[in-house]
Amino acid sequence: MERMESMEPISAHYTTDYPEIHPDSGFESRESCDIQAKTPPPSTYDEELVHKTILVGDSGVGKTSLLVQFDQGKFIPGSFSATVGIGFTNKVVTVDGVKIKLQIWDTAGQERFRSVTHAYYRDAQALLLLYDISSRTSFDNIRAWLTEIHEYAQSDVVIMLLGNKADMSSDRAIRREEGERLAREYSVPFMETSAKTGLNVELAFTAVSKDLKHRAVQHTNEPKFQIHEYIEAQKEKSGCCSYI
């Protein structure tokens, strides 16, 4: 992925050559995914699993910034230059004492790259869909993104809607309730984030990781993991959203 000089590259594998969807990182092939789908999940979590996660949304909503914040705990301000190409960052998230390997793909939001990014949806196990709370257009386009996701991604993909740039309160164009309503309509979990302040960035990835872990393991007696409830409980605990 190419960034202008104003943006430091993030610690990842970036390219404008559109890499194979299955790089040499232990990510399962399509074939093995299909086999897995027919086999019941094991009773313990296999820490060798790598979960492909994709960041999508309009250009400029903050996908790269969110990933940099999650990966390196920093925000790089400066003039915006759109991502060209696609790249991934490997991250390990520890949930309930278990290591969950995420391979997080950062896609270019610009329309002209759309046909390329579609190809990456197919093997995604999780999708973080972002809009910018200061951009009505990016919010209005979420429906179109969800239509594309339903068309190209697997039906059981974990989807999370994120209203990013929550720190920009004076430029807010989308009320939090609007985000919540849209998320309810599509039955997807939702939270507002800020790649700048770090608000909810870790929570977003942790919630997704927890969900992926639960889906990969057969819990005979336990109730199904409820990602919505988990997010609400964590938000309350951290008192994160008082200024939103």
Ligand SMILES: Nc1nc2c(ncn2[C@@H]2O[C@H](COP(=O)(O)OP(=O)(O)OP(=O)(O)O)[C@@H](O)[C@H]2O)c(=O)[nH]1
């Ligand atoms: N205030 C604020 N600015 C942000 C935030 N996230 C991103 N930005 C800024 O928004 C602009 C776009 O951010 P990017 O992360 O490059 O956006 P992107 O979604 O990756 O864009 P594409 O690569 O074109 O798809 C940059 O100038 C960032 O500094 C945020 O949470 N708060």
